[in-house]
Amino acid sequence: MCGIIGYVGGRPCQRLLLDGLRKLEYRGYDSAGMAWREGEMARCIRAVGNLDSLESVLACAVGDGGVATATATVSAGIAHTRWATHGGVTEINAHPHEDASGRFRIVLNGIIENHLELRDRLAADLVTLRSDTDAEVVAHLLALHYDGNLAEAVRRSLDELEGHYALVAMCDEEPDTLVGVRRECPLVVGLGDGEQFIASSISAFLAHTREAAVLSDEEIAVLRPHEVEVFDVKGLRHRPASTQVEWDEDRCEKDGFETFMLKEIHEQGSAVRETLSQWRANPELSEDGALAAERLAAVKRIVIVACGTSYHAGLAARNAIERWARIPVEVEVASEFRYREPIVADGALVLGISQSGETADTLAAMRLAKAQGATVLAVTNTPASQATREADGVLFTRAGLEIGVAATKTFVAQVVLLYELALRLAAVTGAQSPATMAELHDQLEQLPQLIDQVLSSVDEPIRGLAGRLALSPFFLYLGRLAGLPVALEGALKLKEISYVPTDAYAAGEMKHGPIALLSRETPVICVATDERVLPKLLSNLSEVRARGARVLAIATEGSREIAEHAEHVVYIPRADPLMQCVLAIVPLQLFAYHLARARGLNVDQPRNLAKTVTVE
Ligand code: AGP
Numbered sequence: 001m002c003g004i005i006g007y008v009g010g011r012p013c014q015r016l017l018l019d020g021l022r023k024l025e026y027r028g029y030d031s032a033g034m035a036w037r038e039g040e041m042a043r044c045i046r047a048v049g050n051l052d053s054l055e056s057v058l059a060c061a062v063g064d065g066g067v068a069t070a071t072a073t074v075s076a077g078i079a080h081t082r083w084a085t086h087g088g089v090t091e092i093n094a095h096p097h098e099d100a101s102g103r104f105r106i107v108l109n110g111i112i113e114n115h116l117e118l119r120d121r122l123a124a125d126l127v128t129l130r131s132d133t134d135a136e137v138v139a140h141l142l143a144l145h146y147d148g149n150l151a152e153a154v155r156r157s158l159d160e161l162e163g164h165y166a167l168v169a170m171c172d173e174e175p176d177t178l179v180g181v182r183r184e185c186p187l188v189v190g191l192g193d194g195e196q197f198i199a200s201s202i203s204a205f206l207a208h209t210r211e212a213a214v215l216s217d218e219e220i221a222v223l224r225p226h227e228v229e230v231f232d233v234k235g236l237r238h239r240p241a242s243t244q245v246e247w248d249e250d251r252c253e254k255d256g257f258e259t260f261m262l263k264e265i266h267e268q269g270s271a272v273r274e275t276l277s278q279w280r281a282n283p284e285l286s287e288d289g290a291l292a293a294e295r296l297a298a299v300k301r302i303v304i305v306a307c308g309t310s311y312h313a314g315l316a317a318r319n320a321i322e323r324w325a326r327i328p329v330e331v332e333v334a335s336e337f338r339y340r341e342p343i344v345a346d347g348a349l350v351l352g353i354s355q356s357g358e359t360a361d362t363l364a365a366m367r368l369a370k371a372q373g374a375t376v377l378a379v380t381n382t383p384a385s386q387a388t389r390e391a392d393g394v395l396f397t398r399a400g401l402e403i404g405v406a407a408t409k410t411f412v413a414q415v416v417l418l419y420e421l422a423l424r425l426a427a428v429t430g431a432q433s434p435a436t437m438a439e440l441h442d443q444l445e446q447l448p449q450l451i452d453q454v455l456s457s458v459d460e461p462i463r464g465l466a467g468r469l470a471l472s473p474f475f476l477y478l479g480r481l482a483g484l485p486v487a488l489e490g491a492l493k494l495k496e497i498s499y500v501p502t503d504a505y506a507a508g509e510m511k512h513g514p515i516a517l518l519s520r521e522t523p524v525i526c527v528a529t530d531e532r533v534l535p536k537l538l539s540n541l542s543e544v545r546a547r548g549a550r551v552l553a554i555a556t557e558g559s560r561e562i563a564e565h566a567e568h569v570v571y572i573p574r575a576d577p578l579m580q581c582v583l584a585i586v587p588l589q590l591f592a593y594h595l596a597r598a599r600g601l602n603v604d605q606p607r608n609l610a611k612t613v614t615v616e
Helices: 014-027 051-062 115-124 136-145 150-158 249-253 260-266 268-281 293-297 308-325 360-371 386-390 409-429 434-468 483-498 507-512 531-546 577-598
Strands: 003-009 031-038 041-048 075-082 104-112 163-171 178-183 188-191 196-199 211-214 220-224 227-231 242-244 302-306 329-333 349-354 375-380 393-396 475-479 502-506 523-528 550-556 568-572
Touching (some): 003 104, 003 163, 003 178, 014 196, 014 249, 136 150, 136 163, 150 178, 163 268, 178 196, 196 220, 260 577, 302 360, 308 483, 349 360, 349 409, 434 568, 434 577, 475 531
Parallel strands (some): 302 329, 523 550
Antiparallel strands (some): 003 196, 031 075
C-alpha cells in the first residue's frame, strides 16, 4: 500500500501536501516524494525514509521550513508516501515518476501487473525508464497518448494497464489541472472553495474540506481550482456524487470505522488482492536464488517457525504444502524450537513467518536454522525489518500497515502467500494435474471477492450473536483438518481482545479431556467447513450437545446436516477446504471483535499485549 494526495487551488501546496501525507503515512513509509508547479517551473523532490526525511529535503528545496510562498495564482501538486512493491527502497524508485521529457508526472498506489510487457513496448519505442518500479510506465504512457488533453491521455492509458491501482497525474501543458483515476484501490476527491483535493483517504484533506466525493472504479476525475468533472471510461460525463463528512479526525484516520481492528478486518479483501497480485506480477521472485525451480526441486523437507497468529498461518501452510506439493512440513513454535536442540538437516527449507519481522523468538529460530546450513526464507509484512536482513530470501505479504494489536489482515495475507508458495512447490514436484493446479490458482484469485462477500453477509448476524453470548465465562473452539488452524486462530482472537478464557482443540481430541469442561453454559464454536471430515465432526458435535452445550458452527453453503447439530450456523461460500480457511476466519474475527466491544473493551490496544514482541 502507498498513500497519494493531490492539490490544486490558490494556496501554496507544499505544506498542504506534506500534512496530508502525514495522515496517510500508515499506508507506507519507506520513501516519499512530491512534485509541484512553481510559477512556470515544475519541481520534484524525493527522499528515502519516512516523511521527516521528505520534510528536510523540502526545507532545503524551498526554504522557509518547507513553506513556499505562492508564485502564481494557481498552485498544483501531487505527493506520495511509499511502501515498496516493485524495485528497492531508493530515491530513484520513489514517486512521483516522470516521463522522459519531464512534462508528465504521476503518483500511484497499487500494482501495474503487466508492467514488464509495457516496459518492453516502451523500450521498442526507444523510451528509457529510470526506475525499477511498475508505476513509472504510466508516466511514459501518458506522454505517448497525449494530444492536448490530460484526461483523455489517462483514459487511453487505462486500456493498456492491468492490475489494481489509484493514480493522480499532472502535466506542464495544463498547469491548473490534476487527473485522478482508480481501479480497485481507494481514491476520494475533496471539494473545496476555489481549491480541490484528491487522496487515498479522506483523512488527508479533512482539515481543509468536509465535502468529499468517492470515485467509483474507472471513473476519471478532472480537478481544476473551481470545478471537478468526472468521466467514465467511455468519456461520458458524470455528476460527482459528494457527501458531507461528519466524522471527526480520529474516525477519519480509521476511514470511518470505529476502531483500527474493524477497519483492518474490512481491508482483508484488498490485503489478499495486493499480496496475490504482487506475487504474480513479480516473476523475478522465482529467479531469486531461493525460489528458483532447481532450488525448490532439491527441497525434501520444510520447517516453519513462528509465534502466535503467524504460527497458525504456518499450520494452514503445512496443510497446503503437504497436500498439494507432497513435501513433508513441520511447524514449530519458535520459542520451543530455539531451545529444543532441533536437527535441521542440510537441504531443509526453513520459513520464518512474522508479520512484524522483529519477533525475537522467530528471529532466534531462523538464526539457529541458518547456522545448521538450512536455507531460510522470511515471510513478513514489514520491509527492512530484521527478518529481511537476516534471511536468505524474503517473501512479502502486502497487507499494509496493521495498527490493531490483534493480527487480522496480516494473517490472511500470510496464508495466501504461503498457498502461492505451496502451488509453486507443487508445480516443481508435479504432484497435481494441470487441471487441479489451474483450478486452485483460479480459486485463490477469487478469494478477495469472496472475503468481501463474507464480510457483508455475516457482520450483522455475528454482532447479534456476540452480544447475546458476551457474558459467557468460557468458549471451546473445535476444528478438524483445514478447520483446525482457523479454530486455533479464532480462539486466540477472542482471548486476546475480550480476556474471556478460550481453548481450541482438534475435535477428535475432545473426548480425551476437554469434554470435561462442557456444560449448558459453554458455547462451542466449531469450524465445520472441511467436508472431508464432516461426518466425523458431526459425531463430535453430537457428543457436545449430549452435554447440553450450545454450538455455533461455521459451515459451507449448501451443507445440510450441520443445521441439526448447531443452534447457530454461519455459512461461507463453497470452495476447496484449504481456501475456505481464509473465509472461515472472517466470522470468527468479527465474533471476537463484537464480543469484546459488547464488553466495553479497547480492542486496538488490549491489555498486556504489544504489537511487536522484540523480547523473549
Ligand atoms: C496476534 O493477534 C498476536 N498479536 C500475536 O500472537 C502475534 O501474532 C505474534 O506475537 C507474532 O507476531 P509476528 O507475526 O509479528 O511475529
